[in-house]
Amino acid sequence: MEKLISKYFVPGKTFSLAEFEQDGGYQAARAVFDKFPDPKALVEEVKKSNLRGLGGAGFPAGMKWSLVPQNTGKPVYLVVNADEGEPGTFKDKYILRHVPHLLLEGIIIAAYANNVHKAYIYIRGEYTHPYDMLQKAVKEAYDKGYLGKQIFGREFALDVVVHRGAGAYICGEETGLLESLEGKKGFPRLKPPFPAVVGLFGCPTVINNVETLSYLPYILNRGAEWFAKLGSEKNGGLRLFSVSGHVQKPGVYELPLGVSLREIIYTHAGGIRGDRKLKAVVPGGLSAAIFRADEIDVGMDFDQLRAKNTMAGSAGVIVMDETTCIVKALYVTMRFYGHESCGQCSPCREGTGWVSKILRRVAEGRGRTGDVNNLLDICSFMGGTTICALADGAAMPLRSYIEKFREEFEYYVKHGKSMVDGTALETQTLHDTSHMSHVGS
Ligand SMILES: Cc1cc2nc3c(=O)[nH]c(=O)nc-3n(C[C@H](O)[C@H](O)[C@H](O)COP(=O)(O)O)c2cc1C
Ligand code: SF4
Numbered sequence: 001m002e003k004l005i006s007k008y009f010v011p012g013k014t015f016s017l018a019e020f021e022q023d024g025g026y027q028a029a030r031a032v033f034d035k036f037p038d039p040k041a042l043v044e045e046v047k048k049s050n051l052r053g054l055g056g057a058g059f060p061a062g063m064k065w066s067l068v069p070q071n072t073g074k075p076v077y078l079v080v081n082a083d084e085g086e087p088g089t090f091k092d093k094y095i096l097r098h099v100p101h102l103l104l105e106g107i108i109i110a111a112y113a114n115n116v117h118k119a120y121i122y123i124r125g126e127y128t129h130p131y132d133m134l135q136k137a138v139k140e141a142y143d144k145g146y147l148g149k150q151i152f153g154r155e156f157a158l159d160v161v162v163h164r165g166a167g168a169y170i171c172g173e174e175t176g177l178l179e180s181l182e183g184k185k186g187f188p189r190l191k192p193p194f195p196a197v198v199g200l201f202g203c204p205t206v207i208n209n210v211e212t213l214s215y216l217p218y219i220l221n222r223g224a225e226w227f228a229k230l231g232s233e234k235n236g237g238l239r240l241f242s243v244s245g246h247v248q249k250p251g252v253y254e255l256p257l258g259v260s261l262r263e264i265i266y267t268h269a270g271g272i273r274g275d276r277k278l279k280a281v282v283p284g285g286l287s288a289a290i291f292r293a294d295e296i297d298v299g300m301d302f303d304q305l306r307a308k309n310t311m312a313g314s315a316g317v318i319v320m321d322e323t324t325c326i327v328k329a330l331y332v333t334m335r336f337y338g339h340e341s342c343g344q345c346s347p348c349r350e351g352t353g354w355v356s357k358i359l360r361r362v363a364e365g366r367g368r369t370g371d372v373n374n375l376l377d378i379c380s381f382m383g384g385t386t387i388c389a390l391a392d393g394a395a396m397p398l399r400s401y402i403e404k405f406r407e408e409f410e411y412y413v414k415h416g417k418s419m420v421d422g423t424a425l426e427t428q429t430l431h432d433t434s435h436m437s438h439v440g441s
Contacts, residue, residue, distance in 0.1 A: 001255070005102065005214055005215070005238075006094075008098045009098050009252065014099070014136075016140065017137065017141065027221060028105060028109060030152050031220070032108070033152070035220070039113050039115060043062055049062070049224035049225075049227040050228040052302055054211040054212045054215075054240075054315070055081050055172075055209030055210075055314065056287075056314045057389075058235075058312055060234075068197075068205075068206055069204055075117065076115055077201075078110055078116040079119070079177065080103070080107060080122065080207075080208060081172060082096060082122060082124060083172035085168075085169040087285065087286040088244055088285050088286055088316030088318040089315070090244075091240035096123070096130035096131075096210065097130045100133050100138075102214045103134075104138065105216070106214045108146070108151065110208060110216060112156065117157050118158070118160075118161070120161050120181060122180070123165065124167075125167050134162055147159065169340035170186050170342045170390060175188045175191065176188040176189075176342065178205065178207075182201060188344070215237055218237075232257050232303075232304070233258075234303060235302055238257065239254070239255070239257055239315055242316045242317065243268070244319070246276065246323075246324070247269035247270060248269065249269050253269070257300065257302075258299040258304065261296040261298050269317075269319070274321075278319065278320075279293055279321055279323075279326075280320045280326065280404070281293075281296060281319050282316070282317070283298075283305060283312065284305060284311045284316060285313040285314040285316035286316070287313060287393030287396055288312075288396060289309055289311070290400045290404060291404075310396070322420075325419075325420040327359070327409055330397065330398065330402070333398075334352060334356040335359075337356070337390065338356035338357075341391075342390075347385050348390060348394070351394070355378055355394075359375070362413055363424065364425050368413070372406065372409045372413060376399065376403075379399050
């Protein structure tokens with residue numbers, strides 16, 4: 001199977017501008033001005049490619065661009081989401097580390113399509129090496145005249161600013177990210193208005209994920225129809241699946257949208273470690289609903305996974321074998337959301353906080369009758385009523401882990417220990433307030 005982006009993932013190597021160009025790099029960006037004298041035609045081409053947003057929500061990229069008003073008298077900004085905070089997801093890091101010029105080429109194409117002259121890349125703070133590689137690439141591109149005043153000698157200016165985050169998951173949510181970029185606390189904004197209309201500094205703003213933009217050069221070089229055909233219906237192209245957990249070969253695999261989950265686990269990731277049995281899989285990053293082992297014959301695209309009440313999300317595939325205690329796994333998961341909730345909305349702040357406290361109690365063997373139903377009750381108030389999708393992303397694992405593995409929760413409460421490994425977590429002597437860190441922030 002042909003590799004597009006992932007052919008550059010050579011261990012220990014970052015492709016320089018010269019090496020990237022030798023491989024055909026920057027051809028698409030150089031040609032875009034003549035190929036599409038009217039940028040609107042480029043937006044139509046991207047629409048035809050069925051390129052979906054690969055950061056999580058899967059919104060069609062061309063469609064998003066066509067919603068950006070060009071007549072407001074204000075500049076249009078491009079913001080690149082390189083925060084990559086979704087647990088189980090590590091594919092943007094590979095692009096930034098091995099082939100940052102591919103992202104820059106995608107940025108040039110998106111900037112031309114949307115009449116953008118300033119782009120910001122918001123990169124996860126912990127990504128120190130990828131940040132260094134990205135900065136080096138930006139400098140190389142400026143030195144060569146591919147960024148700056150007249151890029152490729154054309155009457156088109158484009159500046160790129162790299163901005164580092166500081167370790168908050170919520171700053172990956174697009175409007176939290178914009179707030180953070182403006183120098184404020186990363187509190188998500190109420191929508192509408194959507195960032196396409198009122199975004200960075202009150203101006204129309206296109207926000208796309210690193211991987212989404214990195215596929216643009218391929219669409220331009222080889223055509224929208226070719227790209228669309230690589231994937232499944234309305235889900236064009238390939239995408240990078242981050243596979244982690246109990247598999248023989250964890251890593252990043254570039255495969256067509258719509259590939260089966262079974263094929264990812266057993267063919268590409270080498271099956272389950274130690275020849276144990278598969279127990280469960282999270283298909284699209286931690287916020288996706290979990291599958292049991294008998295549910296993996298499913299096509300991994302945005303629409304097929306939604307039809308199964310979960311989501312393709314960021315394509316972080318987390319594989320759990322039969323030794324996994326689902327109760328402890330859910331506790332760790334909910335502690336994360338409790339810690340990362342920004343605290344603006346009560347259902348999210350209180351819901352994630354209380355759920356992680358109750359799960360802690362259960363995991364320590366001090367569960368009470370009624371705890372399991374109580375968790376589901378809290379869950380039903382969490383989703384759908386909040387400013388951003390973090391709460392829905394917490395409710396999905398909560399409900400699905402309990403509904404699909406209820407007997408494990410009941411057993412843990414009744415016996416004070418795990419049905420799987422026969423142990424309970426140590427009781428914490430100090431009151432754990434880590435998940436309430438937003439209070440007073
Ligand atoms: C809590 C939360 C965290 C998110 N974190 C990220 C992230 O780290 N990276 C990302 O690209 N998108 C993330 N998203 C999705 C973004 O809000 C947005 O949909 C995306 O950046 C748009 O780009 P795309 O259309 O190219 O996918 C997150 C969403 C939520 C609700
Ligand atoms: S849903 Fe949670 S994370 Fe999102 S804005 Fe509300 S409190 Fe903050």
